[in-house]
Amino acid sequence: MSMLHASQVDDRTRLTTTPSTGDIMRWVIIATLPGLATMTFFFGLGVVSNVVLATAFGLGLEALFLRLRQRNLRSLNDASALLTGVLLGASLPPASPWWLIGIGMVAAIVVAKQLYGGLGQNPFNPAMVGYALLLVSFPTYMTLWPAPQSLWPDTLGSQIMGSISLEQIDALSGATPLDAFKHKADGLTASQFWANPPLPPGTLRAWQWIAAAWTAGGALLLAKRLISWHIPVAMLGSMTAAAALIYVFNPENAASPWLHLFTGATLFGAFFIATDPVSAATSQRGKLIYGAGIGLLVIVIRTWGGYPDAVAFAVLLMNLCVPLLDIYTVPAAAEPRSADRARP
């Protein structure tokens, strides 16, 4: 056994120390801050309330189930439940009611994670399991995105408490750009759709700023070498290629690659969801295929499926493929090459 551990070594000659698992999770949480802050700026404190409620549920459920499974509560220090809460909170429409968040976190922490054996054992991305469950169970609540609004909307409290009627919320909310484009009137071409401003003012700009903020967080993760470039690059690359291909052949009905990349959950998903190491493929080759698969599925579902955004389903579907990918992408053993035997 190694008696030296990189995370314990304080070595002045080398500055590259490896963080512990808890440190990795905490760094990922830190990297979500620009994205969360930008979302809050445009959509109000409902984003913060989502995250606070989701993390509270996450920690509570994790603690409860660690206790039930007679595990050491010290595992809470690994911050993985906290991270799942942050990620699910960031995915939900701002100021989601507490019970919706609670149900989502039960699916994420209890079903997707603890019932499979806890951290490291889950085949599916917990936050996306929670999100997908909510999306198919409560579609109305999950598609109610407000238009860009003030930091402290009047209805914030009643929305969180769930004491406001759906009609009232409906009146407050707009649509996401992808949603609006998906449900554009029949016979309307893309140019006609954009010619007549389809979204409340500032919506598109807000989404682009948010995408940029997630990218900044992703850059931090890459710079700290907490994620490898393989999955985001493969996912964004295959998305762009597939979207461009469709757009070239059908510019009047298809969303442009640009719309695909810079709105919706694309960049958030590429850097924070698809890169979850537990449920992603293992080898570098496997990661490239995994990421590319997610990108393709996102475009396929967005173009021909029933959901305007599709990152959660694409990730979950590729999670399913991971065992197979892992089997076929084992790095090859070194083979003797004829050049090796050339004598000097």
Added chain:
Amino acid sequence: MARTFEFHGGVYPPERKQRSQGPVRHARLPGRVVLRLDQHAGRPALATVAVGDSVKVGTPIARRDGMISAALHASISGQVTQVDRHTITIDGDGVDTWQRLTPLEWRTANAEQLLTRLEQSGVVGLGGAGFPAHIKARVGERQRIDTLVVNAAECEPYITVDDLTLQQYALDVLEGAQLIASLCGAKQIVVGIEDNKTEAISALHQAVAGSQPLSVTVSVIATRYPSGGERQLIKTLLNRDVPDKGLPADVGVLCQNPGTLLAALRSVRDGEPLIERLVTLTGEAIADPGNRWVRIGTPMATLLDEAGLNRSVLHQLVEGGPMMGTPLADLEGVVTKTTNCLIAATRDELPPAPPESPCIRCGACEEVCPANLLPQQLHWYARAQDDAKLAHYRLFDCIECNACSYVCPSHIPLVADYRHAKTRLRHQRLETAKAEHAKHRFEWRQARLAREEAEKQARRQARRAKQTTQQTDSQATSPQADLRSLRIAQTAAKAAVRKAEKNLARAAQQDPQQPHDDLEIQLATAQENLQAAEARLAEAREAGEPQETP
């Protein structure tokens, strides 16, 4: 400086080699030594002395058993006071009288003499594996070797044995390299050394000028763990990939460590068997660190006390380096031929590992793995005991360098898991081999009994035939045919022995830490068959001769 190449992965642990610099000294002569019979790769040696025997320094006290094994010599003069299954204890007389072998001049002696000398002297690899040097040097008989690599990379933290060996004995090391190179037929010698050993490098450069007949290249490589792994070093120095499940010999290379070359030279030139070695004594719990010549079998406690061990701050004693070495539970151990370093560490120095947390498959291990494995997958399947998957993920290609455990953010003792799995799988293999051996012996006995019965029958018939008719011509042809088939059988048995020897030598070299009893059994079986075939042939010749000669 020669061009060097990159191997995959690797880590940069703190070096901590500074404390054990400074000139090499001799440790005080111990009053008592305990020599373990299993201090080399392969089978334990067999004691050839009894309690009460007087021995001198260099008196053989145990002989090798089986093919992969090594002889053992008294390391102090005195009296044998205890012999048990595992150890021989000698109480010293404090006089230190020697019994040397006749010095040989390696440039004129023939290969057989030199190989016998290495074997008689009990020279084994001093880098840690303890592989018998004479077996390794024999590789040239089977495969073409063009390069002898002197492995002076010494990439483990703390250890400075090779460094100091080269600083002080560079000429002798190169002389030993010339000797081994001539034995295995190498055409060039390449010394691989990490760039953090500046003094050793300059000593080498000075010594290289006078080294002959083969040309010596000193290749200074970047400091990165585990550059001293055989495969990694060969890749770095020569850009040759040793195939998985292969040996350096498969790409024309033989690797030796500087200490081994020095010991080989001394056994030949000075007739000194391997009775002492250099050991790095280091760690913050030692007041007087450094490298010492230590007699094999010296108790660690004696040695460490002499170096000023402060037992109250000693937290962990390690034999070997902190990456691949063995943590020792107490001070009761003795120095063996493979003890290259003793680290008496304080708690701050080598703190206990933080509690293990679950693997999140972050892939840090995969990035640093010099064998290009997927340690996270191996971890999963090792714990699940999924043997098919372990084979798929190439468990047996793991060189156990611990780079993965070093970087693991979840502090999982990965290599410990792999070793566990390897041991379990080897055990299964050994059981199969044993069962086969038993079956083989049973069948062989049945065949022998049947043959003897048939021969008896034939003789009786022949007697009866002789009595009734005086015909002899019909008998003359059958022993001839018999003799031919027996000769064929003997040749086949010889070939089987050679094959078994080759298999064993390869397997043992690939994995010197592990017992290869299954292969030793196969070799023994082949040798038995050969003996039987030869006996039968001799018998048939004797029986046939009176009729053939007239």
